[in-house]
Amino acid sequence: MRILLDNLGKILEGFQVTLVLFAGGTVLALVVGTVLAAMRVSPVPPLRWAGATYVNVVRNTPLVLVFIIIVFGLPELGIRLSFRTFAILAVGTYTAAFVTEALRSGINTVGAGQAEAARSLGLTFGQTLSQVVMPQAARSVIPPIGSILIAMLKNTSVAAGFGVIEATGTLRELGRDFPQALYWLFFGIAAGYVVLVLLLSVAFRELERRLVVLR
Amino acid sequence: MPAPHKATRRIQALAGAAVLALALSACGGDDGDSVEVESDASFPAGTTMAKLNKAGKITIGTKFDQPGIGAKKPGADAPEGLDPEMGKIVAAKLGIEEDQIKWVETVSDNREPFLKNGTVDIVIASYSITDERRLVVGQAGPYYVTGQQLLVAKDDDSIKGPDDLGGKKVCSVEGSTSIATVEEEYGAAPVPFATYSECVQQLLSGSVDAVTTDGAILLGYAAENPDELKVVGDAFSEERYGIGFKHGDTEMCQFLNETIEGSFDDGSWEEAFDSTLGEAGVEAPEPPTVDPCE
Amino acid sequence: MSSVLYDLPGPVARRRSRIGSVVGGVVVVGLVVLVLWRLQDRGHFEGDKWEPFEDPDTWNAIRDGVRRTLQAAVVGIALALVLGILLAVGRLSERSVVRWPATVVVEFFRAVPLLMLIFFFFLAFPDLGSFGALVLGLTLYNGAVLAEIFRAGILAVPRGQSEAAYSLGLGKRQVMQQVLVPQAVRAMLPALISQCVVVLKDTSLGYVITYDELLRTGRLIYDNYFNIIPTVIVITVIYVSINASLSALANLVERRTRVRTGGAPVVHAPVDAGAAV
Numbered sequence: 179m180r181i182l183l184d185n186l187g188k189i190l191e192g193f194q195v196t197l198v199l200f201a202g203g204t205v206l207a208l209v210v211g212t213v214l215a216a217m218r219v220s221p222v223p224p225l226r227w228a229g230a231t232y233v234n235v236v237r238n239t240p241l242v243l244v245f246i247i248i249v250f251g252l253p254e255l256g257i258r259l260s261f262r263t264f265a266i267l268a269v270g271t272y273t274a275a276f277v278t279e280a281l282r283s284g285i286n287t288v289g290a291g292q293a294e295a296a297r298s299l300g301l302t303f304g305q306t307l308s309q310v311v312m313p314q315a316a317r318s319v320i321p322p323i324g325s326i327l328i329a330m331l332k333n334t335s336v337a338a339g340f341g342v343i344e345a346t347g348t349l350r351e352l353g354r355d356f357p358q359a360l361y362w363l364f365f366g367i368a369a370g371y372v373v374l375v376l377l378l379s380v381a382f383r384e385l386e387r388r389l390v391v392l393r
Numbered sequence: 394m395p396a397p398h399k400a401t402r403r404i405q406a407l408a409g410a411a412v413l414a415l416a417l418s419a420c421g422g423d424d425g426d427s428v429e430v431e432s433d434a435s436f437p438a439g440t441t442m443a444k445l446n447k448a449g450k451i452t453i454g455t456k457f458d459q460p461g462i463g464a465k466k467p468g469a470d471a472p473e474g475l476d477p478e479m480g481k482i483v484a485a486k487l488g489i490e491e492d493q494i495k496w497v498e499t500v501s502d503n504r505e506p507f508l509k510n511g512t513v514d515i516v517i518a519s520y521s522i523t524d525e526r527r528l529v530v531g532q533a534g535p536y537y538v539t540g541q542q543l544l545v546a547k548d549d550d551s552i553k554g555p556d557d558l559g560g561k562k563v564c565s566v567e568g569s570t571s572i573a574t575v576e577e578e579y580g581a582a583p584v585p586f587a588t589y590s591e592c593v594q595q596l597l598s599g600s601v602d603a604v605t606t607d608g609a610i611l612l613g614y615a616a617e618n619p620d621e622l623k624v625v626g627d628a629f630s631e632e633r634y635g636i637g638f639k640h641g642d643t644e645m646c647q648f649l650n651e652t653i654e655g656s657f658d659d660g661s662w663e664e665a666f667d668s669t670l671g672e673a674g675v676e677a678p679e680p681p682t683v684d685p686c687e
Numbered sequence: 688m689s690s691v692l693y694d695l696p697g698p699v700a701r702r703r704s705r706i707g708s709v710v711g712g713v714v715v716v717g718l719v720v721l722v723l724w725r726l727q728d729r730g731h732f733e734g735d736k737w738e739p740f741e742d743p744d745t746w747n748a749i750r751d752g753v754r755r756t757l758q759a760a761v762v763g764i765a766l767a768l769v770l771g772i773l774l775a776v777g778r779l780s781e782r783s784v785v786r787w788p789a790t791v792v793v794e795f796f797r798a799v800p801l802l803m804l805i806f807f808f809f810l811a812f813p814d815l816g817s818f819g820a821l822v823l824g825l826t827l828y829n830g831a832v833l834a835e836i837f838r839a840g841i842l843a844v845p846r847g848q849s850e851a852a853y854s855l856g857l858g859k860r861q862v863m864q865q866v867l868v869p870q871a872v873r874a875m876l877p878a879l880i881s882q883c884v885v886v887l888k889d890t891s892l893g894y895v896i897t898y899d900e901l902l903r904t905g906r907l908i909y910d911n912y913f914n915i916i917p918t919v920i921v922i923t924v925i926y927v928s929i930n931a932s933l934s935a936l937a938n939l940v941e942r943r944t945r946v947r948t949g950g951a952p953v954v955h956a957p958v959d960a961g962a963a964v
Contacts, residue, residue, distance in 0.1 A: 221700075221704055222704055222707040222708055224708050224711040224712045224715060225707075228711070228715055235923075237930075237934075238884065238888075238927045238930035238934065239923060239926055239927060239930075240889075240926060241888070241891075242891045242894065243922065243923055246906075246919060247919055247923075250919075251915070251919070253595075253598040253599065254725070254726060254731065254915075254916070255725045258599065258600060261584060332798075332799070332800040332801070333800070334800075335800035336892075338567060338585070338802070339567060339585070339587040339894070341564070341585060341595075341601075343585060346800055346803050349806070349807075350567055350568040350806065351567075353568070353810060354568045354570070354573075355573070357810075360807070360810055360811055361811065367803065368795070368798075368803065371798050372798040375798035376798070457907070458910060464911070467744065467745055467748035467904055467911060468742070468744025468745055468746075468747045498897055502810055503809070503813055506813030506814075507813065510813065510814055512816075587895070587906070588906070588910055590909075590910035590911075590913075591906075591910070594909075594913065594915065
């Protein structure tokens with residue numbers, strides 16, 4: 179127990195990095211995911227095809243492989259960024275594929291009548307999507323996106339093997355230094371994750387509730 | 394220990410060494426692969442050595458991913474490197490044929506557990522002798538002494554030793570002691586990866602400034618990329634590689650120490666070094682002095 | 688729905704769409720060519736980088752890697768199914784003495800990263816070995832996820848079924864066993880198959896504890912031969928093929944179940960399946 183408290187600083191630092199990765203990844207995943215979703219429903223065939231390929235390949239690839247491609251492949255293309263940035267890129271682009279699918283199914287649940295009405299009013303594709311469909315889709319899309327983002331929080335742990343010291347990496351470091359306190363360290367850091375996940379779940383439930391009222 | 398026992402064993406060791414020396418001088422090809430197996434080794438009843446000798450098989454834990462020390466090419470049957478060579482020498486002394494050795498991958502995390510629960514009989518896996526480890530397992534040797542060093546790009550002159558590491562990105566295996574040392578004592582920015590090879594990849598593509606771990610391992614990588622990498626600096630820690638065995642097995646300790654010293658004397662150790670780490674163009678160093686068994 | 692977002696293209700729209708297609712096509716192809724050219728420059732497509740793949744030993748190692756991936760995945764899924772059903776029943780129990788611990792267990796294992804679990808088991812219970820630690824982690828995590836899927840499945844069975852069963856005098860356990868669970872399982876097949884894809888991908892985490900599954904084998908190949916790009920290409924193709932086939936199977940099963948049971952409840956593969964590594 180003592181060891182847990184003594185090293186609290188290190189553990190919190192680790193979680194700080196986890197949160198940085200999570201924040202960056204969220205932004206990236208939401209942005210890229212939205213763009214991809216738009217691509218997948220757009221009238222331009224190559225864009226539709228590119229979006230579908232991206233989603234199908236990334237969803238069927240293990241995250242570790244995505245990390246390998248980014249951390250070892252990008253420098254060979256001349257793109258040299260910090261390891262944290264690489265990690266954000268990896269979790270962000272991986273999660274974006276899932277965000278896309280969630281958005282797409284959300285779009286599909288919005289009644290066709292909505293889009294038809296928008297078209298009959300003369301709205302363009304872009305306007306239909308942004309003014310009519312997406313706002314309504316957003317509400318039904320909140321729970322799956324919530325669980326996708328929670329999954330991403332856990333996925334940041336993979337960065338531990340790619341040059342970033344975050345919460346799970348800290349477990350490894352401390353476990354090596356204090357093997358006798360392994361159980362305490364594990365449950366302590368696990369508790370950290372549980373707390374974060376609970377906070378996220380509560381936040382999303384609150385968000386959903388708010389949107390219901392707005393509707 | 395009763396005197397006659399010791400004498401018999403001494404004579405056997407010398408005889409074995411003589412046979413080895415003859416065999417090695419006979420085979421001109423210096424690939425270090427053919428170690429003469431003791432054909433009539435015998436050990437006091439009840440000892441681990443007797444049991445292994447009787448079974449004709451031994452399970453040795455070693456590393457699979459450290460070139461020069463212990464590395465197994467995917468699809469190959471057995472690992473190659475200094476550690477497997479020492480393993481073959483020990484097995485030969487026990488009268489066990491090379492193809493009867495079962496090689497198991499042991500990493501830093503599972504060396505002690507595997508020895509304790511008998512998954513492996515001995516561990517020869519860049520296993521540094523420390524007092525803490527001696528509390529839970531037995532360690533004989535050392536058979537090789539090295540220390541933490543740095544691997545940098547060939548044309549990088551900014552890093553000549555650990556003191557130049559302030560703020561530099563230094564790669565090592567996550568959870569290893571090397572990475573903690575450079576961070577805490579020399580102010581480097583630690584970059585943990587899963588294996589040393591991946592660290593070397595990062596070094597080659599310029600994403601990190603240096604790779605740090607035991608010099609022996611770095612030499613292996615420098616040997617594979619002599620035009621792009623170099624090892625710099627003096628060793629800034631001391632790592633004494635030993636052979637791990639089950640805690641409390643004093644006879645095993647004696648046997649292993651004698652085998653190790655025998656290999657120093659009869660040249661098989663130098664052969665082993667030259668055919669593995671020596672490929673980096675490094676001369677075999679002076680063999681270390683073996684610790685006495687408690 | 689997607690098709691009502693825009694009118695059938697008229698001549699102007701068609702021209703614009705064609706221009707857009709050409710531009711889009713050029714951009715995509717251009718990016719791909721740029722990447723390949725850059726890599727070629729650094730010598731990643733040299734013959735000697737691809738040589739290891741001419742060596743039958745390499746392919747043997749890959750084949751073993753696939754086998755070990757499948758071994759861990761199959762055992763993991765089987766045990767996860769059992770655990771999942773147990774936990775789901777526990778969560779649906781009326782007795783809070785059973786419900787609370789089940790809920791805590793499910794929420795705990797869904798919140799902790801799988802990587803941490805696997806690593807902890809490997810260190811804490813070395814007798815398990817790397818296979819055991821990996822399978823234990825996979826079982827606990829996927830068991831928790833499956834528990835939620837089962838719960839959704841059981842709740843999706845029309846109330847009429849359980850009401851009729853109770854009115855026939857069946858006890859709670861019999862209702863579960865003989866009426867609800869069989870129908871729920873059938874409804875959940877697509878989601879279950881998707882979860883298999885998840886388990887397959889998660890086996891790649893075995894690298895932390897040196898389990899020689901496919902990804903680790905790939906890493907060992909490029910560690911040895913320093914031919915990252917070719918190896919990554921080969922391994923990605925293998926993973927995507929296996930997983931995509933499974934996903935396609937899941938879709939097929941979903942469509943056929945819907946047709947056959949004529950509108951009976953189907954638990955769709957959750958869109959976030961596989962999001963968590």
